[in-house]
Amino acid sequence: MKIRSYKGTSLEKLHEAIARDLGPQAMIVHRGQAGLSRFLGKPRHELIAVADDGSADAHLISHASGAPEWKKLLTVQDRKFEALEAALERVGRDVERLTACGAGRSDAAIATAGANLPEPMRSWDARFLEKVRGQIPGLFAAEPPPDLAEELGEFFPVQESFRVGADGRRPRIVALVGPTGSGKTTTLSKLAAKWSLEDHLNVGVITADTYRIAAVDQIREYATLLGLEMKVVFSAGEARQAVESFRDKDVILADTPGRNFFDPVAMRGLKGILQAMSPLRTLLLTPATLERQTLRAVIRQHALLAPDALVVTKTDETRSYDAFTVLAGETDCPVAFLTNGQRVPEDILPATRKAIAELVLYGMREERAAA
Numbered sequence: 001m002k003i004r005s006y007k008g009t010s011l012e013k014l015h016e017a018i019a020r021d022l023g024p025q026a027m028i029v030h031r032g033q034a035g036l037s038r039f040l041g042k043p044r045h046e047l048i049a050v051a052d053d054g055s056a057d058a059h060l061i062s063h064a065s066g067a068p069e070w071k072k073l074l075t076v077q078d079r080k081f082e083a084l085e086a087a088l089e090r091v092g093r094d095v096e097r098l099t100a101c102g103a104g105r106s107d108a109a110i111a112t113a114g115a116n117l118p119e120p121m122r123s124w125d126a127r128f129l130e131k132v133r134g135q136i137p138g139l140f141a142a143e144p145p146p147d148l149a150e151e152l153g154e155f156f157p158v159q160e161s162f163r164v165g166a167d168g169r170r171p172r173i174v175a176l177v178g179p180t181g182s183g184k185t186t187t188l189s190k191l192a193a194k195w196s197l198e199d200h201l202n203v204g205v206i207t208a209d210t211y212r213i214a215a216v217d218q219i220r221e222y223a224t225l226l227g228l229e230m231k232v233v234f235s236a237g238e239a240r241q242a243v244e245s246f247r248d249k250d251v252i253l254a255d256t257p258g259r260n261f262f263d264p265v266a267m268r269g270l271k272g273i274l275q276a277m278s279p280l281r282t283l284l285l286t287p288a289t290l291e292r293q294t295l296r297a298v299i300r301q302h303a304l305l306a307p308d309a310l311v312v313t314k315t316d317e318t319r320s321y322d323a324f325t326v327l328a329g330e331t332d333c334p335v336a337f338l339t340n341g342q343r344v345p346e347d348i349l350p351a352t353r354k355a356i357a358e359l360v361l362y363g364m365r366e367e368r369a370a371a
């Protein structure tokens with residue numbers, strides 16, 4: 001009895017080899033995938049074939065039963081392969097577990113990644129830590145370098161001058177999107193005031209936030225105070241008409257309803273309205289107060305709306321600025337503005353790399369001064 005194992009990627013070639021070695025009477029008694037190939041996605045076949053050549057392989061087999069020799073041999077081989085399969089199963093599970101841990105994306109991994117770091121790096125986003133690790137000498141030292149904020153600032157994408165109408169196309173439309181209560185209407189009013197009063201631009205306001213009755217009144221109040229024309233739109237068609245009727249404006253600011261960003265129907269409806277407005281720049285509002293998983297979800301779920309830049313709102317309502325590390329770890333979308341209060345139009349400032357790095361490293365300026 002001859003028994004042989006054949007491994008290779010081509011079943012055809014394995015069959016040829018078996019026929020060549022063991023003859024046409026050979027029987028394939030096991031068919032499977034070899035080694036770790038089943039876990040690593042590269043199919044490598046393993047065939048075990050037997051052929052009775054009349055030789056005395058029988059000494060390998062127990063003589064306890066009267067079954068034909070090749071059957072006993074197969075029983076022995078079966079047991080061996082069962083044990084082997086169980087071992088491979090265990091190895092496969094280990095490989096899977098190691099791969100998942102190595103990805104370093106979960107909060108558990110974040111905790112581990114930051115465990116040995118000094119404050120405040122301990123709670124930074126793991127992906128952000130991966131980006132900065134080894135890039136800034138002395139970042140994690142007890143005595144960090146004096147220009148650390150400048151150096152760290154390089155890792156926060158910002159759009160320092162979010163210009164309106166800089167490409168000569170008028171009107172430039174800026175739409176504000178983001179979760180409910182993220183500060184869209186308030187921020188729109190701040191920008192409208194800034195661009196109309198300080199930059200002397202001719203600003204028009206469109207609101208598509210007809211979802212809540214009070215929302216239209218809220219923005220109308222601001223528009224009236226600033227002496228700006230305003231249009232309410234209920235559909236993509238109306239949005240197109242409103243843009244058309246605002247042809248004389250330098251810039252159009254468009255407010256949108258905050259919808260549940262996990263609801264694909266609501267998000268597609270919003271996208272339809274945005275698509276009716278061109279040329280469009282979309283600002284996504286991300287409150288600094290959001291917990292990190294929610295912040296990541298906000299970024300991911302709004303990718304459909306292809307935001308051009310971010311506004312980090314409510315920076316005054318938190319004393320922890322890890323949110324910036326989450327944003328920089330999650331996306332390359334630059335931060336254009338920060339808002340730091342409810343006052344219109346005062347509480348908004350253009351984002352700078354250094355300001356963000358200082359917030360992340362040292363917290364609020366007032367707090368620093370008081371300390």
Ligand SMILES: Nc1nc2c(ncn2[C@@H]2O[C@H](COP(=O)(O)OP(=O)(O)O)[C@@H](O)[C@H]2O)c(=O)[nH]1
Nearest residue numbers: 180181182183184185186313314339340341342
């Ligand atoms: N503390 C603070 N509150 C803000 C800021 N921006 C907006 N808000 C408040 O957040 C609430 C929701 O703002 P709103 O503009 O209506 O959000 P919207 O639902 O996204 O349009 C209001 O009470 C705003 O005054 C900010 O930067 N800081």
Ligand SMILES: [Mg+2]
Nearest residue numbers: 184185209215
């Ligand atoms: Mg609103």
